[in-house]
Amino acid sequence: MSRVALESNSRVALRIRSADKARLMRACALEHTDLTNFILRNVLRAADAVIDQAERVQLSDRDSLRVLSLLENPGTPNARLQAAALALPVQP
Secondary structure, three states: OOOOOOOOOOOOOOOOOHHHHHHHHHHHHHHOOOHHHHHHHHHHHHHHHHHHHHHOOOOOHHHHHHHHHHHHOOOOOOHHHHHHHHHOOOOO
16 A cells, blocks of 8 residues: 655655665765765755756757847748737737
8 A cells, every 4th residue: 555645744765775775874974974964965966957957958059049040030920820829819
């Protein structure tokens, strides 16, 4: 039977092999910190990196120049774009 995660619960259960826990404990000892702080510091850094990568688009120099050029010199709208614009509801 699986447990339902509660938003108010600030605990996280983690099952790991004993060898992996021993490695984590060794790293904690080397950094003079406890396991919770060590895991949080490193996992949050990794989470920030994943979020940052997912939320940003990196363009090459060539693509950046192309985007800037299109912003400064937009093309003329084709018939489909004009029809889509006319189909939008009118704002009061």
